[in-house]
Amino acid sequence: MNSKLKKEVGIIRSFNRYYTNVLGLLDQHILESDFTLSEVRVLHEIEKTEDCTSKKLAEILCMDSGYLSRILKQFQKYGLIEKRQSPEDGRSQFLYLTQNGQEKMDALNTRSDEQIYNLIQPLSEESQAKLVLNMASIENVLTEGKNIKPEDITIRHTIKPGDAGYITYMHGWIYKHEYNYTTAFEGYVAQSFFEFLLNYNANRDRLWIAEHNCEIIGCIGIVGRGDRAQLRWFLLHPNYRGLGLGKRLLNESLDFCREKGYKAVYLDTTQDLEKAIGMYTKAGFGKVGEKENHTWADHLMELEFEIKLEKPE
Known part of the structure; x- marks a missing residue:
């Protein structure tokens, strides 16, 4: 185990000891009841x-079936x-709490x-x-996002202080991790948000921000350019892909453009964003130009x- 990983393991173990003690999980009985933690x-x-x-219980709790059976x-x-x-x-039996059990719970x-x-x-x-x-x-x-429910994700289009900075940060680390882009790309995104915020007009522009537990996990933007609109900053945190959120954001942005009377919507992307390109073409976008970058x-x-x-x- 290298020194960095050993330090991280130590920090996690220290937190586990602290929080276990805070909640009294080492007590023989939990919450002043007659029950053990298990x-x-x-x-x-x-x-x-x-x-x-x-x-199903044994799988959820990762508990030995014999021990569970005794409980x-x-x-x-x-x-x-x-x-x-x-x-x-008829071979399956479902478990339910009785009225007495529900009262205990x-x-x-x-x-x-x-x-x-009392803690918080x-x-x-x-x-x-x-x-x-x-x-x-x-x-x-x-x-890795496996417990995320789509209904727990909210989308807002009010812009709050710090939104642009955090979304710029997300672009920086996601594109570095997945496509090995340089910091010049993050600078490009920062510049685009600088222009957007200076010239923002709610009648022609919009930024949709997806959140889960008050944390920004995705976004898409529309910037008015005369009778056309530019689609920008289409991004999802890796843990939130495959939930239909990208399609929802894209559809909402196009509906906004139709409502505002734009004749067309254009966007710039790169050839390595294959999944995004697939979504664009499925929505009706067609390639109209390309250049080396x-x-x-x-x-x-x-x-x-x-x-x-x-x-x-």
């Missing part, structure tokens, strides 16, 4: 998991859970909420937001696409 996790998953089976038998004995036969498959959830409230209540609103954002980021990074990377070809628009009925 038992509370089982009850929680039965409460929130649709069509919950013992097999479930104990819960049945004390009337906390019940099993019901699946109407579609309601009490545990209330105590847990109070515990977290002394903090400033800014610190609270930062804490929640960082915790959500930990989960997103470790799961060696500023951001070697052997780069800059492409211009355009789509003619019809006025909405």
Whole structure:
């Protein structure tokens, strides 16, 4: 293990020890209840998991099936859970909380909420937001976005201080990581936002910003250029691709252009952005020009696409 990785491991272990102690996870019983941490996790998953089976529980909790079976038998004995036969498959049995079990979980959830409230209540609103954002980021990074739900993503088009700077930063690290672009590309994006913010007109321009847990994870922009509009800054964080968000942003931007009466929309891209080009062509864009660009990377070809628009009925 190299020194850098060893240091990172040490920081993570230190945080784990701290937060475990804060929540009292080493106590024999959790939240002043009669349950252990493992038992509370089982009850929680039965409460929130649709069509919950013992097999599904074992997979979700990464728990030994024999150990889980003993917990479930104990819960049945004390009337906390019940099993019901699946109407579609008589061999499957779904797990549900009984009324007694639900009352126990309601009490545990209330105590847990109070515990977290007491933890964050002394903090400033800014610190609270930062804490929640960082915790959500930990989960997103470790799961590579697998637990993200599209309905939890919001899109706004009000521009807040810091938006342009953060989106410029996103362009810099994503294009460096995925296409090995130089910092000259980040400078190009920064310059484009400088011009956009100086000349911004809500009647002809718009910037859509996608957020998840108050963190910017994608964007697209429209800049009015006479009777044509330029599409710019179309970007998604890698963890949020494949959710239909890119298509949604593109469609909203084109709908805006039709509403404003633009006759056409054009954009500049490069030949290595194959997935984006696929989305553009599927939406009706066609290539109208190309030129070499060696500023951001070697052997780069800059492409211009355009789509003619019809006025909405």
